[in-house]
Amino acid sequence: MTPNEKRQQEWLVAQVKHQESPFGQILKGWRANRGFSQLGLALEAGVSARHISFVETGRSQPSRDLIIHLSDTLRIPHRERNMLLLAAGFAPIYTETDLNSDELKNHRRVIELILKGYEPFGAVAFDRTWNVLMSNSGFQATLDLLGLNETNPEVCDNVLKLLFSPDGLRPYVVNWDEVGYHLIQRVHREAIDGGEEGRELLNALLETCDIPSPWRLIDVSKSLELMVPLHLRINDVDMRFFTTITTLGTPQDITLQELRIEAFLPADLETEMLIRAQQQQA
Known part of the structure; x- marks a missing residue:
């Protein structure tokens, strides 16, 4: 050479x-x-x-x-x-355990207690692609009131489907422009951290649901509102909610880190009294 x-x-x-x-x-x-x-x-x-x-x-x-x-x-x-x-050539260190496994039975019990603690108001636990993992009786009571569990059960297993599908809650949301915009911007932001699954979820939502053109792009010009009320009108009865999101401490398991619990709490006294009255009649 x-x-x-x-x-x-x-x-x-x-x-x-x-x-x-x-x-x-x-x-x-x-x-x-x-x-x-x-x-x-x-x-x-x-x-x-x-x-x-x-x-x-x-x-x-x-x-x-x-x-x-x-x-x-x-x-x-x-x-x-x-x-x-x-x-980088190293073995993964974070496990992903099935929520229904014996290893997570204590964690599952904690989640059940959190969900039950919100009753009679609705609360639901879901994963990073918004698939429903667990829910409480208050959440199921709302679905039963609308007949969704019987007529459209396929939209009830995913929170995004439930809110965006015309066969779900969307026709009952009075302030849809506000709620829908906030939610789709939240999905845009989560898709950034959600890897391939997050992007696939966003694309599926944009393809299958009637999403206005301005909502199809992430809006980085302003931060998301800390609290967006949810105004439902069911059988000419108005119900107003605000939502809270709970995550678990500092979990070392992927399933637990990605799990979120969203509660739908009454935003006014009328909604609270109505839900409590429905609970007593059940």
Whole structure:
């Protein structure tokens, strides 16, 4: 091999080594998603900007501890942390356990107690794609009142379907423009953190439901309202609710981290009295 050929080979090897690694591509995406420059992330995480640059380009191999530390800094969900670990050649450290398994029976009991604590008002536990996992009697009473469990059970197993489908709650929502806009913007934002499943959920919603054109793009010009009332009109009776969302502490399991409990609480005395009266008649 001539000196010139040797130098050319060394240059090619260097280029391959310095190509952006799969780990680096994912990390760069999350860094951009959170609005950090390499320097900004370095300052926030307490590491050198040069090291951030090297792990993104593949010139340095990140340690598992560094991956976890950067994930904490960037608030990366557990499911996507596993992807980062795999991309860097490490085994995943976060498990995903079936909620109905024996391993989570104590956690399931806690969720049941939380749901029951909201009664007679409705509450529902759902996963990151809004599939209903558990619900309380107040939530089921609303579905029964509308006959949805009997006439359209397929929309009752997913909170988004229930709210956006014309066969669900949508025809009964008086302030749909306000509620629908807030909800679709929430889905847009969650799709950013939700990986491929989150994007598929958003696309399915846009394709199957009648979504106004302005709602089809994320609106980053303003933050979401802290509280959007839900105004239902059922059989000429007005009911107004506000919602609260509960998540579980700092779980190390993917299923538990992604689980949310949403409660529909009366926004006025009339709605509260009506629900309590319905409970007594049941």
